[in-house]
Amino acid sequence: MIPAAPASIQPQPLERSVAPPRWQTLWRDAVRDPRELLGLLGLDGVAAGVSEAAAAQFPLRVPRGFVARMRAGDPHDPLLRQVLPLDQELRPMPGYALDAVGDGLAKAGDGVIRKYRGRALLVTTGSCAIHCRYCFRRHFPYAEETAAAAGWRGAIELIAADPGIDEVILSGGDPWSLATPKLAELTDALAAVPHLKRLRIHTRLPVVLPERVDAPLLAWLRALPWPVTVVLHANHAQEFDASVDAALAALRATGAVLLNQAVLLRGVNDSVEALADLSERGFHAGVLPYYLHQLDRVQGAAHFEIDDERARALHRALAARLSGYLVPKLVREIAGDPGKRPL
Numbered sequence: 627m628i629p630a631a632p633a634s635i636q637p638q639p640l641e642r643s644v645a646p647p648r649w650q651t652l653w654r655d656a657v658r659d660p661r662e663l664l665g666l667l668g669l670d671g672v673a674a675g676v677s678e679a680a681a682a683q684f685p686l687r688v689p690r691g692f693v694a695r696m697r698a699g700d701p702h703d704p705l706l707r708q709v710l711p712l713d714q715e716l717r718p719m720p721g722y723a724l725d726a727v728g729d730g731l732a733k734a735g736d737g738v739i740r741k742y743r744g745r746a747l748l749v750t751t752g753s754c755a756i757h758c759r760y761c762f763r764r765h766f767p768y769a770e771e772t773a774a775a776a777g778w779r780g781a782i783e784l785i786a787a788d789p790g791i792d793e794v795i796l797s798g799g800d801p802w803s804l805a806t807p808k809l810a811e812l813t814d815a816l817a818a819v820p821h822l823k824r825l826r827i828h829t830r831l832p833v834v835l836p837e838r839v840d841a842p843l844l845a846w847l848r849a850l851p852w853p854v855t856v857v858l859h860a861n862h863a864q865e866f867d868a869s870v871d872a873a874l875a876a877l878r879a880t881g882a883v884l885l886n887q888a889v890l891l892r893g894v895n896d897s898v899e900a901l902a903d904l905s906e907r908g909f910h911a912g913v914l915p916y917y918l919h920q921l922d923r924v925q926g927a928a929h930f931e932i933d934d935e936r937a938r939a940l941h942r943a944l945a946a947r948l949s950g951y952l953v954p955k956l957v958r959e960i961a962g963d964p965g966k967r968p969l
Contacts (some may be wrong), residue, residue: 636655653755653803656687660711660961666693669836672701680711683927684764687757688897692834695864704862704894708758715759715926722923724765727959736780739772742965746785748773750812753803753827755835760889760930762922762959763799772799774808782815793824802831806842817851825852828887830859833866847880854882857916861888861895874911883953885916888954890937891930898943905944905952920969922959934958938969 653831657663661675688709697703739747749772757764772782780852785791801809816822831838847854856877858943860866874960878884886908888895895901921931932940941956957966 642968647840647842647862649835649840651725652689652691652835652837656689656755657693659685659708660686661692661875663688663706663710667696667703667706668699669701669897675712675714677713677716678713679928680713680715683715684711684757684759684761686711686752687754689755689835690748692756692865695867697864703864705864707893708760708861709756711759712929714929716900717923717928719928722925722928724925725961727762727961734948735784737811738781738784744790745793745795746965747749747797748781748801748812749798749802750774750796751799754798754800755803755831755838758830760891760921760924760927762924762927764772764926773812774804778812778815782819785816786819788817792821793826794822795826795828797828800829800831800841801827802838806840806846808844809922813846822852824855825850826855828851828857828858828859832856832873832877833860836869839873839876844876844880847877847882851929854880856882856884857907858884858886858913859909860886860904860913861891862900863903864953866907866911871911878912883924884913886913886954887917887919888915889921889930890932890940890956891921894930896932896936898940898947899955901940901944902947904951905948905954909952915952917966918954918956920956920958926930934969941969 657666658679660678661670662677664670664672686709692705692709696705700706737749739749741747749766750770751774752766754761785794796812804812813825815902816825858874874884888901888904890896895904901918908915920934920937921927923931937956941953945953955966956969958969960967
């Protein structure tokens with residue numbers, strides 16, 4: 627029998643690298659080149675108006691699963707229109723600003739925004755799985771103004787020092803772009819603040835990257851000590867599919883309340899049919915309509931705007947068509963207002 631080699635020179639098992647969660651792999655594989663996006667949709671010859679300069683200013687990012695819900699061969703697809711950088715974004719327009727909703731004026735420090743009584747919004751991160759061309763924070767200085775920058779310490783101290791704050795809103799970017807242990811680090815710190823009664827999370831990920839709703843995220847949600855409201859963001863019924871339905875069912879099973887806020891966008895959902903389909907499809911997936919926002923007038927988004935008169939007419943027609951609980955509130959956010967302004 628051949629004697630065994632000494633332990634010091636025996637082959638050692640290879641260390642296995644821990645694979646990142648599937649959602650992070652899909653995140654990294656997002657489409658970032660407008661030409662690739664058009665090619666995937668069979669629109670190679672439809673490059674007119676597509677702007678590399680606009681993409682350089684605000685990069686394209688869209689998960690491939692969201693691309694798969696776009697209609698091939700349709701340059702006017704409502705999902706494509708939300709993400710495709712166009713020359714129109716570079717045209718200066720009067721009345722459009724870098725900070726359309728006054729976030730800078732409402733900054734309380736360390737990524738905390740205080741606009742409305744009783745609520746504090748935490749800018750948790752600048753990252754999003756998708757870059758929507760109409761985003762009101764597309765020019766936001768995330769590198770300087772995220773609550774995570776100081777390990778949450780300053781943000782938690784500010785909230786703890788104000789007993790009038792009873793609700794914290796996690797926003798961004800998208801808070802669910804953070805790894806689940808990082809989210810737990812934040813909520814563990816918030817749990818030490820006795821006057822907090824509710825947690826709200828604003829996220830687009832369950833719609834654009836439903837794989838983010840994985841077992842660790844669900845376990846984190848179930849363990850939170852407050853009632854949780856998850857405010858989603860979908861603008862068109864086409865954004866829902868079976869994978870989104872499954873993610874939303876899993877979220878509901880944790881006890882979270884699911885609401886949707888949409889933005890009224892020219893060429894995306896500016897018809898009674900599109901808005902009704904959105905409300906009904908969302909309700910089918912267990913989501914109640916919450917807000918229908920008039921466009922925030924951020925630089926680069928003017929080509930999406932619908933005037934207030936037409937917006938009100940669409941909203942009246944929607945209310946005449948649907949049950950009341952399926953009709954979102956039509957609102958505009960005005961810098962300095964104590965709440966969303968009904969239209």
